[in-house]
Amino acid sequence: MIFCDTIRSMAQIACGQYHKPFILLSIIWLNGDGWEHHIHWSCGCISGPGIIRNLNLKLVSTSSAVLEWESPQEGATGYKVIVIGDPPLDFNVTLENADLSQLIPGNYYTAFISAYNESKEGGALSISFNAVPGKVQNVTALNINPTSVALSWQPPEGNASSYGIQMLQDPTFNMTVTSNSVTIGNLTPGNDYTFLVSAVVGENHLPLQGNSSDISIYTIPNVIENMNIDNITTNTVFLSWTHPAGNRSSYGIEVLGIPSKNLTVYSESVLVDQLVPGNYYTFSIFAIAGNGLSGKTTVNSTFTGE
Known part of the structure; x- marks a missing residue:
């Protein structure tokens, strides 16, 4: 048994990494004055495929990937595909590409591709990649x-x-x-x-x-500053203010008193009319964004003239 193991090791060294050795062993017994053992052995190499070339990731999505490569220098009849990850994959193909399916979005995978023929499997080449993450x-x-x-x-x-x-x-x-x-x-x-x-x-x-x-x-418009009551008559009040920092689409004005009013204007001033002489009014002004979102109000009050 030790002798056979030695022969096998020598044959493997002779054939190299990618070739399979074969061993012919014969034992002959001849009669004579005693038993004579004549042991004859020889070995050869069965050629196997080499390593594939230029393995690359052609396409990847959230749940699939496509790998492609070039065939080895030595002939190959097929290719073994092993994918380490979740889920793991193990299958064979006959062409120089492989479709990996049922992947999990965002997961990390390492694929090993090796060529084989009728006698032996060659060494593997690997590539690592992530599946595309899903949509938040x-x-x-x-x-x-x-x-x-x-x-x-x-x-x-x-x-x-x-x-x-x-x-x-x-x-x-x-x-x-x-x-x-x-x-x-x-x-x-x-x-x-x-x-x-x-x-x-x-x-x-x-x-x-x-x-x-x-x-x-x-974003919420900024608060209006410097709201002024510029001119007061018996039935009108003229209001003005400065443009707030940032942007605005319009201004809302709430008038509390008798009568009450709600106004929308697009400039930094307004004449509030049809008021009652001698009445007390409170004016609240706020900037409005393009989607109708309102900022904080600025308030001022006055009596109309009598």
Whole structure:
């Protein structure tokens, strides 16, 4: 047995890594004065395929991937595909490509491809990749202020190691967070913003970003300052004020008294008429954003003339 093992080892060394050895062993007994053992052996090599070439990831999505490669120098009749990950895969193909299906979005996979022929399997070449992460769900705007907004969302199906936030109005804006919420500051009061939120995987090698979910909001307009009562008559009051910091679409004016009124204007002044002489009136003015979101009010009061 030791002798046979030695022959097998010598044959394997002679044939190399990618060739299968065969051994011919004969034992002859001859009569004579005693038993004579004549042992004859020889070995050869059955050629096996080499390693495949130029393995690459042709296409990847949330649940599938396509691998392609070139055949080895030595002939191959098929290829064995083994994928390590969740879920694991193990199958054979006859062409120089493989479709990997039923992957989990965002998961990390390593695929090993080896050629084989009728006699032997060659060495494997590997490639690692992430499936594309899924789409985040239910992006919601919370706690909208004149210069900030808090966003939250639900994680996507599968895995995500972080989240990327972009702003449609500013291509240079790019944030990365590891939780499913973020507060974005330094915004302009009364402006409209569209935020894009996407799941990200693979930061340690090549970041891979999933499809984004978007949400559009207006920040709250800023408070009006320097509200003035410029001219008072028996039945009119002229109001003016300065443009608030940031942007606004219009202004709302609430007039409390007899009679009460609600007005909408688009400039920084208004003449309130049809008032009652000698009555007391309170005027509340607030800026309004493009989506109807109102800022804080500024209040002033006066009597009309008698």
